[in-house]
Amino acid sequence: MSSTKNTSSQLRVGDNPWVKWLLIGLTLLLTAILLVVPLISIFQQAFMEGAAHYFSSLLEADTLHAIGLTLLVAALTVPINLVFGVMLAWAVTRFEFPGRKLLMTLMDIPFAVSPVVAGLLYLLLYGNNGWIGSWLYDHDIQLMFAWPGIVMVTIFVTCPFVARELIPLMQQQGREDEEAAVILGASGWQLFRRVTLPNIKWALIYGVILTNARAVGEFGAVSVVSGNIRGETNTLPLLVQAQYEDYQAAAAFASASLLALLALLTLLLKAFIEWRLERSMKLESDKEKKTTA
Amino acid sequence: MSILIENISKKFGHFQALSPLSLDINEGEMIGLLGPSGSGKTTLLRIIAGLEGADTGRIQFGDRDVTNLHVRDRRVGFVFQNYALFRHMTVADNVAFGLEVLPRKERPSATEIQKRVQHLLEMVQLEHLASRFPSQLSGGQKQRIALARALATQPEVLLLDEPFGALDAKVRKELRRWLRGLHDELGFTSVFVTHDQEEALELSDRVVVMSNGHIEQIDQPGALYASPNSRFVFDFLGNANVFEGKVANGKWHNQQASIVLPHSVIEQESTEQKDGQLYIRSHEFFVSKEPTAQANLPLRLIAINPIGAEVRLELTPIDWQSNDVWEIDLPHKAFDKNCFEKGQTLYVSPKAAYFFAHDAQQPVLLNWEASKV
Numbered sequence: 001m002s003s004t005k006n007t008s009s010q011l012r013v014g015d016n017p018w019v020k021w022l023l024i025g026l027t028l029l030l031t032a033i034l035l036v037v038p039l040i041s042i043f044q045q046a047f048m049e050g051a052a053h054y055f056s057s058l059l060e061a062d063t064l065h066a067i068g069l070t071l072l073v074a075a076l077t078v079p080i081n082l083v084f085g086v087m088l089a090w091a092v093t094r095f096e097f098p099g100r101k102l103l104m105t106l107m108d109i110p111f112a113v114s115p116v117v118a119g120l121l122y123l124l125l126y127g128n129n130g131w132i133g134s135w136l137y138d139h140d141i142q143l144m145f146a147w148p149g150i151v152m153v154t155i156f157v158t159c160p161f162v163a164r165e166l167i168p169l170m171q172q173q174g175r176e177d178e179e180a181a182v183i184l185g186a187s188g189w190q191l192f193r194r195v196t197l198p199n200i201k202w203a204l205i206y207g208v209i210l211t212n213a214r215a216v217g218e219f220g221a222v223s224v225v226s227g228n229i230r231g232e233t234n235t236l237p238l239l240v241q242a243q244y245e246d247y248q249a250a251a252a253f254a255s256a257s258l259l260a261l262l263a264l265l266t267l268l269l270k271a272f273i274e275w276r277l278e279r280s281m282k283l284e285s286d287k288e289k290k291t292t293a
Numbered sequence: 294m295s296i297l298i299e300n301i302s303k304k305f306g307h308f309q310a311l312s313p314l315s316l317d318i319n320e321g322e323m324i325g326l327l328g329p330s331g332s333g334k335t336t337l338l339r340i341i342a343g344l345e346g347a348d349t350g351r352i353q354f355g356d357r358d359v360t361n362l363h364v365r366d367r368r369v370g371f372v373f374q375n376y377a378l379f380r381h382m383t384v385a386d387n388v389a390f391g392l393e394v395l396p397r398k399e400r401p402s403a404t405e406i407q408k409r410v411q412h413l414l415e416m417v418q419l420e421h422l423a424s425r426f427p428s429q430l431s432g433g434q435k436q437r438i439a440l441a442r443a444l445a446t447q448p449e450v451l452l453l454d455e456p457f458g459a460l461d462a463k464v465r466k467e468l469r470r471w472l473r474g475l476h477d478e479l480g481f482t483s484v485f486v487t488h489d490q491e492e493a494l495e496l497s498d499r500v501v502v503m504s505n506g507h508i509e510q511i512d513q514p515g516a517l518y519a520s521p522n523s524r525f526v527f528d529f530l531g532n533a534n535v536f537e538g539k540v541a542n543g544k545w546h547n548q549q550a551s552i553v554l555p556h557s558v559i560e561q562e563s564t565e566q567k568d569g570q571l572y573i574r575s576h577e578f579f580v581s582k583e584p585t586a587q588a589n590l591p592l593r594l595i596a597i598n599p600i601g602a603e604v605r606l607e608l609t610p611i612d613w614q615s616n617d618v619w620e621i622d623l624p625h626k627a628f629d630k631n632c633f634e635k636g637q638t639l640y641v642s643p644k645a646a647y648f649f650a651h652d653a654q655q656p657v658l659l660n661w662e663a664s665k666v
Contacts, residue, residue, distance in 0.1 A: 176377040179344055182364050183371045184391035185446065194394070198381040 042260050045253035057251040062231045066239040069147060070216055073235060077154045077215040078208055085162025085207060093170040110157050119224025122153050145227030153221040158214045162207035169203045205273055213266045217259060294449035294482055295320045300350035303336055310336045312507045313349060323476050324484045325497035333506040334486045335454055341484060342452050343367045354450060370443030370451040374458055376435045378427035384438050385410050385423040391446040413441040433464040453485035457492060469496055490530050502526050522655055527647060532575040534619045539568045550613035552588045555661050569650040573643045576622045580641050587661055588642040592619060594635055604628040611638060
């Protein structure tokens, strides 16, 4: 006991105050340079020509259309990937089948591949000269250079998020709960709604938030398949670039500020969910303390 | 409901988890599946429940063939080793689950469900915990809730996987007695899996001893203890010391040690003059400081453990061979009278033993005391 009280001469490994404060200081400085300053400067640039100009540039027809299209893409992508992600996680964690490991590796392709490459692949497949595209052309269906193409590549780019969040959790929870529910007579749907879904709820919400953030912010893949038609196939990130190239810096930053706001909102939501999770756990342990006391 | 198991077998990849085996369980019986890990007992239980499909054979509940019936429709109660309580539901909701997922026309009304849950919680003596969550319960309480949940749908077959495995000794004993009482009161047929021989012997009407995917012996606890029919069962039911002997001049010899053949063996021509192993239970010994006329088995006393009503001595052989340390249980009275000490050389004489000849599967019961009379 006496040796642990004697702290001034016996520091734990890495407890040298010089090292400690140097590391903390450096980290804070880098955070400021890399993260905080650019974020502030977005808003500073956006309001460069005054608040009136800021709002009027947001209310331009092209900008409004880009906002609408971005929301549409997210509104379609998120539910599709939600269902797909749950299905994928379920298949991989609850069944044994040949190619299961391969499927888990394949699932990460959208993370590993550059989004531009993903966009090009879709263009080659579904463009007017592509394998499937020429057939679509004959039937007068246009996917590329139109909003369906944007939705398709966004789904591709964001598809691993939900499954990635669910798989470790579902592996850890095992299948005993589900076996118990089926033995008690639950049907497939009852099992999913009453047992599986509540068990994975928070991880699922977290996956959805990440999917949404990426769907709204995706640039590379979308820029390849959109064709950049203003007022038609421009999403917010594409509009930012287009405005900037047109020397409309203030308008570009105004659009960018919307994306930045959305990012901040995402972070807030994420923090809120983490807080809720912790609180629900704490509440349970508090109750326990009260009853045992 | 009676359970008929016929020629059930199961393979996992190349591993034969169950060789074809058959088992008849009577209505209202309590059956213990006893065996070491990997013996196939849990696989058999899961096949009865329908959680695992058998490769061959069939299963019948009463007159109903359930071999190809889905788990959901078999209507058995199942208690998992780790209870598998739904962590996001209260205790009451857990117990009500089986009733609430019933098809609408069979489902009781909400108030009826509430009444049934209340009754079940009273039965497991935990009605005051109805609004708690599983994470707030102790192991023994979780076990009772898991049981109440399994019994909510009034199954006629209750299956339990290592029901007391994760509990401490005192709670385990209490719960065991309580489960036996509940079984006798409600009259369902139960099958439970355990690796604890004491649990199996105390709780079961009949014990099924399993090893390597087949059944070694099925018997009532008393009969199983009195006449184990194989070396495996003898080993597994515990506390037996093995003496490997070669016969010469009416004695089994093992280097310097020897045991005189009892009269019954000498008189019976059939088992006469055979080499083999003597299995001697730990309490079937007479201990002295000198060799007796009946046996010369020198052992060194290496540990003395007072356990409950008896004193357990651990001894190692002197100048003869045995694979294990020998364990001998003495009543306190006998121990105190002799004042044995650690390091002493002691001589032991068996009062009774089971003899397995080298070429025999079945043992012969030997008795020295009877021959003296």
